[in-house]
Amino acid sequence: MPQRTTDTTEPESSGPKSSRTRERLLDAAALVLARKGFAGTRLSDIAEEAAVQAPAIYYYYPSREDLIEEVMFVGAAAMRAHLTDALAALPANATPVDRISTAVEAHLRHELEISDYAKAIIRNGNQLPEQVGRRALAEIAGYNDIWRTLVAELESTGQLRADVEPAVGRMIVLGALNWAAEWWNPERGPIGELIRTAQSMVLHSLRP
């Protein structure tokens, strides 16, 4: 029987020596999900990617939906944690501009480095059956809250242009960043260049 069914964000890699299969399956599911979308994700594809037979999946996850649900949740939680950590690492006197800049970098790095999970979330976030998306959407809402705060800080220090309604500005910025998962690939050049350009564009789009 499965060792655990709905687990949290702990580092899956270091579990019981023998079976990192569970983690391989999760990664494989993220990959397939990113490529084919929720409805197009076949257990047989996941199994092939993870080098097992399809029914083996049921040893670790009670159903296809549970597996997908976990990919979405783990991916969203990791994204949120990554941003939280990046902001926490800033000195206490960092300016709102510094914080936004850091957030842009954190978002892009995470998105483009853990890109299967990020793509899975970005592509499927809004088109999942309620039950499958619930936990993930809650994480995403938390992620949005962080950004809401960042924009509010900018505004309260007079650094948000008057013609930018905070909620709209936030979504436009997040859209620009999310979409990078659709088009960016390493052959376009080092990620650092993209990050610098994005930071510059984001800040110029928001500041007076």
Place this chain on the structure above:
Amino acid sequence: MPQRTTDTTEPESSGPKSSRTRERLLDAAALVLARKGFAGTRLSDIAEEAAVQAPAIYYYYPSREDLIEEVMFVGAAAMRAHLTDALAALPANATPVDRISTAVEAHLRHELEISDYAKAIIRNGNQLPEQVGRRALAEIAGYNDIWRTLVAELESTGQLRADVEPAVGRMIVLGALNWAAEWWNPERGPIGELIRTAQSMVLHSLRP
């Protein structure tokens, strides 16, 4: 037998009086495609949306994939045509800034007004079987070319900031606009406000 199988962009509405069924099916397919994604699009859902039984679809389209392929192509072609028309309507002496501004409005309006087709394209563009996406992707490439030109015009008149690589800047802007399909809805306020904010942010993000 079907009157036409793979048709072009002509106004479908004004064909033979009796059967606007073909167009209803196309619209229904766009709607379902936008909501559920390529793999999640069931003929039965399309049929229900168009108020026919599923097998009736085969009277108009030879297969599920042909129908979807046409939604994608028609949608992409319409988007491109809408942008082309909007730019052509500008006076000959319109500045590069005017032209970008117009393009932002055209993109958003089309996306949010004909939103089923646009959402279908935005959500499924990169995750279609090669054969299904081919014609649509060609249209989208053409669409991108227009934007490439717009950015180049901006650059050649010294209105593009030096730290913005044109290709990256273009994709970031398009991402911001595309993503609106995911979050914007009329209850957030009139579309005009969104457009003005987006125009302002886009131009500030690009100009010196």
Place this chain on the structure above:
DNA sequence: GCCATATTCTATATTCGATTAAACACACCC
């Protein structure tokens, strides 16, 4: 009102994919 054609429906064949059942392998323990 009647025919011919256009359109749509009611079955039905067939295929594909999730899930379950049951068997197999293999390690470790004694």
Place this chain on the structure above:
DNA sequence: GGGTGTGTTTAATCGAATATAGAATATGGC
């Protein structure tokens, strides 16, 4: 060198979805 538990496989089940066949119904011309 048999027994137990953990992973994993192959074989069987079952429902859902595309597509086909052929019957049934509209519709327009006369």
